[in-house]
Amino acid sequence: MKSSDLLYFDNAATTYPKPPSVLKSIRHALEEAGGNPGRSGHRLSATAATEIYTCREEVAAFFDMPRSEGVVFTQNATYALNTAIFAFAREGGHILLSDMEHNAVFRPVYHLAEEGKISYEVYPTGKNTAEEVARRIRENTCLVIANHASNVCGRILPVAEIGAVCRGRGVPFLVDASQSAGHLPLSMERMGIDALCAPSHKGLYGIQGAGLLLFRDALQPTPLVYGGSGAFSTDPRMPTLLPERLEAGTLPTPAILALRAGLAEVKKRGVSAIAEKIARLEVQLYEGLGNMRGVRLVLPEERGNGVLSFEVEGRSPAALSDALDEVGVALRSGLHCAPLAHRTLGTEASGTLRLSLGFTNTERDCKRFLERLHQILSKNA
Amino acid sequence: MDTVFRIGSTSQTTKARSALQAHSIPSKMVKTDGNASGGCTWGLRIDRRHYYEAADALTKAGIRYEVL
Structure with missing residues (x-):
């Protein structure tokens, strides 16, 4: 690749x-x-x-x-x-x-x-x-x-x-x-x-x-x-x-x-322009993930810094992260060195999958990610 | 003829240099010899013609110095 x-x-x-x-x-x-x-x-x-x-x-x-x-x-x-x-x-x-x-x-x-x-x-x-x-x-x-x-x-x-x-x-x-x-x-x-x-x-x-x-x-x-x-x-x-x-x-x-x-x-x-771009991409990801069966978003109502976590019913975050790596998606699974936060969110047992955005990410990146995740989830459904 | 204003750390000396630059006083950052009272320090070498102006600028900027 x-x-x-x-x-x-x-x-x-x-x-x-x-x-x-x-x-x-x-x-x-x-x-x-x-x-x-x-x-x-x-x-x-x-x-x-x-x-x-x-x-x-x-x-x-x-x-x-x-x-x-x-x-x-x-x-x-x-x-x-x-x-x-x-x-x-x-x-x-x-x-x-x-x-x-x-x-x-x-x-x-x-x-x-x-x-x-x-x-x-x-x-x-x-x-x-x-x-x-x-x-x-x-x-x-x-x-x-x-x-x-x-x-x-x-x-x-x-x-x-x-x-x-x-x-x-x-x-x-x-x-x-x-x-x-x-x-x-x-x-x-x-x-x-x-x-x-x-x-x-x-x-x-x-x-x-x-x-x-x-x-x-x-x-x-x-x-x-x-x-x-x-x-x-x-x-x-x-x-x-x-x-x-x-x-x-x-x-x-x-x-x-x-x-x-x-x-x-x-x-x-400009920090404000970066924040706006990231917020826009966040919406795209939340909406795309929200439409996928079995996906549970963590705190979808709170947005802003380009970090979002989700879980997929019946899937281990680590295994899913590995499968995504195979198709060229880099994200992070687990507790993210923040067990206190995961305890607060009720995700301490196995952690979450975390997507985090930067100013180099694009709408196309988000669209392609959603397609690749959808393919993985459809294949193993 | 040059004069060296001994300032101390590199951060303070660079700050001092900026203060002199603001008054268009050219200076060179130099390391001064170690001594029993403190060891190596940093200072600014300036043309002696700028002595009073430089001393005034450093004082106004709240930077302590010693003239070597």
Whole structure:
């Protein structure tokens, strides 16, 4: 099968294909900015450092954050979320997280609770979410976490409303924007977000190897990793200032410059235009799937970020995913590393089949997917 | 004749460079020698003619520096 025949619907795992400018940026990084950023004084190193800083500024502007120094590059979104959670957690504190969280949030919170350092509570989403958060905030609540857009279904949390509650009560607010960055409008300032985490390789169209951790205020979070920062090396402690405090070791210049190129593509198209296109394709998929016998859609009434889950009566999601791969359809089955969300949706037993859209998907892709699925289901009916 | 403003980290130094660029002051990012008080740091090499203007721009931008 030619790669042009592949129907890619696994953009929530990583977007594919990447725009040509992203591929070009990687070559540029290796050829023109191939030095180690922030380590040596020669031009290749200085170019890398300057271009990385420019990327920080562009990321800060994109998420409406006033301080580019608060843009920290991490290995991935999971690493960013862990760092943020550990930074805000305090002994005896209480953390609120939504019932849609990914394990990148749930596991570090659970770990802290298991060690007896914090307690946590899961708040329900779907109706009056901000009120549910407000009702659960206690004297010792040290952090509220929200998954902006679910990686399992189309649920989008009202982050601006939750942010307003948190700001009013003086509780830090952390947003996991893994499935929304680049697909939905986000403003840290207007939405009252204190920290935001996102991968570079999903809706921002960079490549795997870089994540984003954005701190609105000048904090001194405890690092997860210690090591060289390129400056002040006689001090045995990590630097006090961000971003160096949280960036021990060599930064992945190719991944960061790829993120910069991906971000430029997103800005060129416009987040609102991307959101509209994805919403249109979602409708097409929901309608097509809804007309197939035995198909059960998960939360079809909640749409917006291009992620939709479904089940087929009497079919294992894994086996169906495998059959679809045989006919050139890439999607993902299982629990999507989000058992909490599947528990909420009642799909924990075997998970779901998940389709996830990106701005490169087309109406033709969706039509062809529906035809191929229909063929499989008809053949084995 | 050149002057080096020692800033600190590469991020702060790049920020400082942007502040100077905004005032059309050319500068080069340089690594400064390590010393007992802090180890390697980064700074900006500028033409001495721009000294006062550069110092003023950095101060206004809230960037701390040390002149080497």
